[in-house]
Amino acid sequence: MNLQVNGQTMALDPAKVPAEMPLLWVLRDELSLTGTKFGCGVAACGACTVQVDGQALRACVTPVGAVAGKSVRTIEALGAPDRPHxxxxxxxxxxxxxxxxxxxxxxxxxxxxxxxxxxxxxxxxxxxxxxxxxxxxxxxxxxxxxxxxxxxxxxxx
The missing domain is CATH 1.10.150.120 ([2Fe-2S]-binding domain)
Incomplete structure (x- = not known):
């Protein structure tokens, strides 16, 4: 499965990343994008909020398979190293x-x-x-x- 994250296509190994794995854990554990935080695990707190096709979405309850083919944007893509947002x-x-x-x-x-x-x-x-x-x-x-x-x-x- 390919995932579009912060403008880059990331190839995910289906043996390690099943479609039902929460997007949060794919971002943090598989792609080392640790800016997105785990808070509650039930989409109540919003610490895990990312954007999918421009919409705010709670990554802790979103299966990665549900965002395949969509654009995912994390906190790492907000602003630039030389210029904050x-x-x-x-x-x-x-x-x-x-x-x-x-x-x-x-x-x-x-x-x-x-x-x-x-x-x-x-x-x-x-x-x-x-x-x-x-x-x-x-x-x-x-x-x-x-x-x-x-x-x-x-x-x-």
Missing amino acids: ALQTAWIQHQVPQCGYCQSGMLMAADALLRKTPNPTDAQIDAAITNLCRCGTYPRVRAAIHTAAKALRGGAA
Whole structure:
């Protein structure tokens, strides 16, 4: 089976990677993309959020076979080594991370939102960002998304 991850085609050995294996474990254990985190294993917390064909998706309950032929994007593809993504810059500016564990999933969900809705309202942010943060930084997350949205639209961050 071939998997399209972060713009690259990855060949997966079907003897090691059955179609029913959760995408999370393929990313982490087979492809060494460890930015995507395991949180709850039941799609409740969102620590494992990645994007599949531009949509935020919980990787812990998604069989890898269900995403074959689709484009998978992980936190490793957000931003560039020499230039962080506007969301990453806003996250730092608003001091969003505390423990940081949920952040990769939160950022991927926020990026999916901004790709679809470039100028989201608070209600749209709240509806789209269902990731759980044990540190409770939701007001900072919302503020950072607004800041990043403005920067992505060409306004000053």
